[in-house]
Amino acid sequence: MESVELSRYLTMLTLSVHVIFATVGVGVPIMITIAHWLGLKRQDEHYLLLAKRWARGYVISVAVGVVTGTAIALQLALLWPRFMEFAGQLVALPLFMETFAFFFEAIFLGIYLYTWNRFKNPKHHFYLLAPVVLGSAMSALFITSVNAFMNVPQGFTLIGGQLTNIQPLVAMFNPAMPTKVAHVLTSAYMTTAFILASIAAYHLLKGNRHEYHRKALALTMKIALIFSIATALVGDLSGKYLAEYQPEKLAAAEWHFETEGEAPLVLYGVLTEKNEVKYAFKIPYALSILVHSNPFGVVTGLNDIPKEYHPPYEIHYFFDIMVTIGIWLTFLSLVYFIALWRNWSFIKTKIFRILLVTSGPLAMIAIEAGWWFTEVGRQPWIMRGFMQTAEGATDSPHVGIMFVAFAVLYLILLIGTAVVLTRMFKKNPVELELEKDSIEQRSVAK
Amino acid sequence: MTLEVIGISVLWLFLFGYVIVASIDFGAGFFNASTIVTRKHHIVNSVIQRYLSPVWEITNVFLVFFFVGMIGFFPKTAYYFGTVLLVPISISIILLALRGSYYAFGTYGTKGHVGYTLMYGVTGVLIPASLSTALIVSQGGFIRETPTGGIELDFLSLFTSPFAWSIVALSLVSVLFISASFLAYYSSVAEDIEALNLFRRYTWIWSFPTIVTAMGIIIEMKWHNPTHYEGMLSLWWLFALSLVCFIASLWLLKKRHYGRSFIFVVLQFAIAFYAYGVSRYPYLLYPNLTIYDGFTNETMAYALITAFVFGFMLLIPSLYLVFKLFIMNKPYIQKRNS
Numbered sequence: 001m002e003s004v005e006l007s008r009y010l011t012m013l014t015l016s017v018h019v020i021f022a023t024v025g026v027g028v029p030i031m032i033t034i035a036h037w038l039g040l041k042r043q044d045e046h047y048l049l050l051a052k053r054w055a056r057g058y059v060i061s062v063a064v065g066v067v068t069g070t071a072i073a074l075q076l077a078l079l080w081p082r083f084m085e086f087a088g089q090l091v092a093l094p095l096f097m098e099t100f101a102f103f104f105e106a107i108f109l110g111i112y113l114y115t116w117n118r119f120k121n122p123k124h125h126f127y128l129l130a131p132v133v134l135g136s137a138m139s140a141l142f143i144t145s146v147n148a149f150m151n152v153p154q155g156f157t158l159i160g161g162q163l164t165n166i167q168p169l170v171a172m173f174n175p176a177m178p179t180k181v182a183h184v185l186t187s188a189y190m191t192t193a194f195i196l197a198s199i200a201a202y203h204l205l206k207g208n209r210h211e212y213h214r215k216a217l218a219l220t221m222k223i224a225l226i227f228s229i230a231t232a233l234v235g236d237l238s239g240k241y242l243a244e245y246q247p248e249k250l251a252a253a254e255w256h257f258e259t260e261g262e263a264p265l266v267l268y269g270v271l272t273e274k275n276e277v278k279y280a281f282k283i284p285y286a287l288s289i290l291v292h293s294n295p296f297g298v299v300t301g302l303n304d305i306p307k308e309y310h311p312p313y314e315i316h317y318f319f320d321i322m323v324t325i326g327i328w329l330t331f332l333s334l335v336y337f338i339a340l341w342r343n344w345s346f347i348k349t350k351i352f353r354i355l356l357v358t359s360g361p362l363a364m365i366a367i368e369a370g371w372w373f374t375e376v377g378r379q380p381w382i383m384r385g386f387m388q389t390a391e392g393a394t395d396s397p398h399v400g401i402m403f404v405a406f407a408v409l410y411l412i413l414l415i416g417t418a419v420v421l422t423r424m425f426k427k428n429p430v431e432l433e434l435e436k437d438s439i440e441q442r443s444v445a446k
Numbered sequence: 447m448t449l450e451v452i453g454i455s456v457l458w459l460f461l462f463g464y465v466i467v468a469s470i471d472f473g474a475g476f477f478n479a480s481t482i483v484t485r486k487h488h489i490v491n492s493v494i495q496r497y498l499s500p501v502w503e504i505t506n507v508f509l510v511f512f513f514v515g516m517i518g519f520f521p522k523t524a525y526y527f528g529t530v531l532l533v534p535i536s537i538s539i540i541l542l543a544l545r546g547s548y549y550a551f552g553t554y555g556t557k558g559h560v561g562y563t564l565m566y567g568v569t570g571v572l573i574p575a576s577l578s579t580a581l582i583v584s585q586g587g588f589i590r591e592t593p594t595g596g597i598e599l600d601f602l603s604l605f606t607s608p609f610a611w612s613i614v615a616l617s618l619v620s621v622l623f624i625s626a627s628f629l630a631y632y633s634s635v636a637e638d639i640e641a642l643n644l645f646r647r648y649t650w651i652w653s654f655p656t657i658v659t660a661m662g663i664i665i666e667m668k669w670h671n672p673t674h675y676e677g678m679l680s681l682w683w684l685f686a687l688s689l690v691c692f693i694a695s696l697w698l699l700k701k702r703h704y705g706r707s708f709i710f711v712v713l714q715f716a717i718a719f720y721a722y723g724v725s726r727y728p729y730l731l732y733p734n735l736t737i738y739d740g741f742t743n744e745t746m747a748y749a750l751i752t753a754f755v756f757g758f759m760l761l762i763p764s765l766y767l768v769f770k771l772f773i774m775n776k777p778y779i780q781k782r783n784s
Contacts (some may be wrong), residue, residue, distance in 0.1 A: 062503070063546055066546055067547055069510075074535055075536075079528075084528060088518060090746070092521070092749075092750055093753060096750055099510050104760060106503040106504055110503060114772065168745060169749075394528065409543055416551055
């Protein structure tokens with residue numbers, strides 16, 4: 001295999017691992033903030049403990065997120081030296097600002113973790129979360145803007161291989177950026193909420209009747225519902241953006257070959273070698289409605305785009321996975337919310353709880369599928385319209401062996417994280433910790 | 447001062463920041479692990495944990511900062527260093543990843559797990575060695591052209607070069623020296639006499655190899671890169687000043703002024719580090735790349751410097767807060783001893 005292919009696979013591997021921890025890294029701070037705030041407001045030790053325990057688990061995921069993030073930051077130059085040489089002049093600003101935001105977050109997270117009970121006014125400790133939430137959201141914003149730039153490069157003029165008229169802010173605030181950032185943030189909050197809900201549901205499923213887990217489940221599912229709806233709305237805007245700026249990606253995702261009005265939305269199915277779609281659900285007019293909010297709107301098809309610029313047609317499956325899971329989880333959280341409100345008891349059945357337990361992992365699969373869709377969907381470009389992927393890659397012959405080394409590393413990291421996290425919480429169950437806290441408080445009261 | 451010089455000065459500052467905080471961190475990990483083997487772990491454990499826990503994340507950010515800034519200010523370095531250093535830097539990343547995650551696993555997960563602690567110590571010593579390859583290669587002489595017109599690292603000449611091994615040796619011993627000096631100071635604040643005595647001894651042990659290897663490298667440079675050697679000679683007074691700081695730090699150590707002793711250790715390294723940096727001017731990668739032909743466009747340079755100024759206005763108060771809460775905070779440092 002050539003270095004280009006291997007570099008692509010290694011980048012994909014690193015990012016696929018990193019995105020797990022990055023998503024959690026963006027999402028958990030806001031969950032901790034909500035729980036901590038509720039705890040202070042209602043004087044409820046259960047919510048305070050939720051914040052404390054989430055924060056403790058969060059540290060492990062941050063650690064792995066930091067190291068995989070360092071890996072991808074360095075790999076960008078190691079695997080794509082020519083691309084970074086070129087793009088470095090255009091996107092250095094958001095890359096630089098991303099590290100500032102992360103630095104800010106890292107500092108305050110460290111302070112927050114080590115200052116429980118060190119402030120006389122507990123609210124001062126709570127305020128430390130603001131820079132953590134802000135820092136994590138800002139670093140997502142800056143890094144996503146770099147990715148958005150690769151999809152819609154702008155803010156410069158290329159004359160005979162020379163870059164002129166460079167405008168860093170125009171490059172950063174490109175048309176892809178608003179929808180991308182919004183989709184990344186809402187889906188990260190949504191996924192994290194479902195993951196934490198999964199944990200609570202797991203304890204309830206195992207027969208634990210503690211008030212703590214019920215509160216955790218109700219809280220996280222409500223947050224999950226809000227962000228599922230937000231994610232879906234932003235996803236719709238992303239589709240409209242694609243139709244306008246990257247029609248080839250949308251057309252490949254939808255297996256939409258003929259440019260036509262009244263375009264149907266294609267779900268599932270398989271593609272034959274002659275590019276015929278079989279066994280698929282077709283929702284008439286839906287694609288036109290999605291793109292133009294008008295059932296008769298004309299949608300560009302793949303046949304009107306030069307063949308060498310077609311993305312791989314497999315991205316259709318990634319798109320389907322993402323959308324299907326998104327809709328299913330929105331529906332699940334809506335049902336849960338209504339049932340909670342109307343006091344229906346079927347949400348306490350075993351089957352429903354199993355569904356809740358699967359929601360977190362499903363959301364994470366959707367995140368992965370979504371990133372694969374967007375990244376594979378801009379092939380053959382590394383910078384759409386300016387540089388093809390093969391032109392940006394390294395010509396080093398050692399990429400293969402590095403791929404193996406990193407694959408082993410990530411396996412160790414993933415297993416390690418899973419083992420450590422389960423042990424951490426199994427050895428120190430909620431009941432034990434609540435008891436310890438109340439003993440401490442009584443001794444303080446005396 | 448031109449934009450190029452401002453750019454490289456900013457980067458050199460980050461790299462120096464990383465050298466100091468990472469040295470403390472790597473050395474602490476090494477002492478933490480080695481005292482398990484020598485059964486003195488109970489003496490140093492509390493001091494090291496108190497310091498490391500809140501700051502371990504911050505260390506890594508300095509490195510990413512330097513690296514992102516490098517590509518920002520000098521995008522051409524991405525091509526040269528990226529192509530050539532794929533293997534050594536990948537090894538550094540893997541070691542950093544193992545180290546970072548094992549620290550978290552060991553500290554927050556299964557407390558006191560010996561395997562994790564040993565891993566943390568061993569990787570900490572290997573990382574400076576693998577990272578210093580970047581510095582060695584930038585010195586020139588280890589890159590050759592491929593038949594297809596590309597460039598690649600000449601592994602054979604790298605591994606057989608005494609000059610390269612001297613730099614690796616310097617990075618190792620200076621890590622232990624800087625770290626021991628800081629930890630001696632930290633345990634003096636903690637009033638932990640046993641730990642203090644141990645770290646004071648370590649500082650003495652590692653001080654002389656540091657200065658010997660450093661001087662050895664200056665001499666070796668004469669054969670390895672005469673241009674750079676000339677540059678260093680013209681700055682001899684700075685290296686002499688660094689030596690004076692070294693002697694001052696040892697004298698203060700003897701007089702038991704640990705805080706001031708550590709400040710002189712930092713000064714010693716800062717002066718030598720900047721003198722070394724200035725003496726290689728204007729080369730980023732000898733002789734292929736200077737700071738002038740690798741520089742980014744002017745607009746981006748101004749944008750980066752602006753971002754840098756605003757970022758620092760945010761960072762300095764936050765770092766000050768960390769200092770106040772964890773590093774200069776007597777009750778915090780002493781808590782576990784009482």
